[in-house]
Amino acid sequence: MDKVLESAGMKKSFGRSLLYTLPMFLITFMFMTGGKPNFSDPASALAMMTAFLLVNVLYFFMHYTGKTDRYRAVLFIIFALSLSYTLIHNMLEVRKSMSFSQADILECKIPFCHLVIPMMILPAAFTKSIIFPGSIIGGFANISSMVLLWLVATVVLGRGFCSWGCFYGGWDDGFSRIRKKPVIKKISELWRWMPFAVLIMVALTSALALMPTYCSWICPFKAVTEFEQVTSVESATKAGIFLSLFGGLVIALPVMTRKRTQCSFLCPMGAVNTLSNKITPFTLKIDKQACTECLKCVEVCPLYALTPEDVKAGKVSLFCSRCGKCVDACSKRAIHYGIRGIPAGTMKNFSRNLFLFVSFLFMAIFSAGSIISTFQGLFKFIF
């Protein structure tokens, strides 16, 4: 396999890998330090340097080993954990609790996340008002910056956002890696259409009820972020739903199937991101000349984005999140990162390098704040 990677130009020498890492090194340094590292607070300086080194070491190894997914996943999972830690930490500081009251909603004290976007559109169009007030809590994004960030990311990365940008995806990605072999081997690919049904349902119900119904009733990530105070049968039912969905779709099923079941079967934003794959310049391509139809790529794909029929037809479906797991698994280098308009089997190395630079830079910059503040908390606790 190493020889295949070397001949394809994906596995590079130590020196060349360093050279490829240099632009990432400089940009992330400028971004994380603002050009002026501040060493007056040792814990903050150490946290910043650790995050900076982590990001660049992972990127270096992507080039040095020619593998993508395992290094991407490390940062993606750390991002998800650190976001939850930072969010909970900030909420405990601001309101001394992970739960919020109706007054907190009215005072716009609820952090806004990208999963709300599909529920805002219809109410915003009809009522000219935003149904989910967001605010900056300890540096969390407000509505306009979050929408803008998500728009840019999805236009450039398409559903790549679901493996390189989303601060929730690391949860089921992480749990899907716990077992070496799946206990449940087959779930019908038809379930991957479920997020579209959820999307239609929450967009319509949010417009009718003028409230974000997904956040209020279904979002599994309430279990690791913030939730409504349990003061009635209704709020207790909601808490039960959040915990059950988190336990079932984010923990149990990913462990048993080795697939990202929350992202594959529930998230309405995943459906929106799937559609955005139609416009992104980056794709995955299958070189039919090189493919032996061994179907290893189908087996490893965590998002049910590949079927045997797709492989036979030499195309990757719109559900692909560009995680790179199939690329790493293919011993023939037949499935590879590509650019729209460039034929399969050509410019594999250039396409991979360009995609990795753009997507990894996005993830590094987007995750830096929460990772640094998590390390800061950790170092303050230790020292």
Ligand code: SF4
């Ligand atoms: S499917 Fe939803 S939760 Fe999963 S990574 Fe995509 S946007 Fe995030």
Ligand code: SF4
């Ligand atoms: S793993 Fe590679 S060779 Fe096997 S089916 Fe997939 S693309 Fe073809």
Ligand code: SF4
């Ligand atoms: S097709 Fe490949 S890159 Fe796309 S989601 Fe599946 S494993 Fe990841």
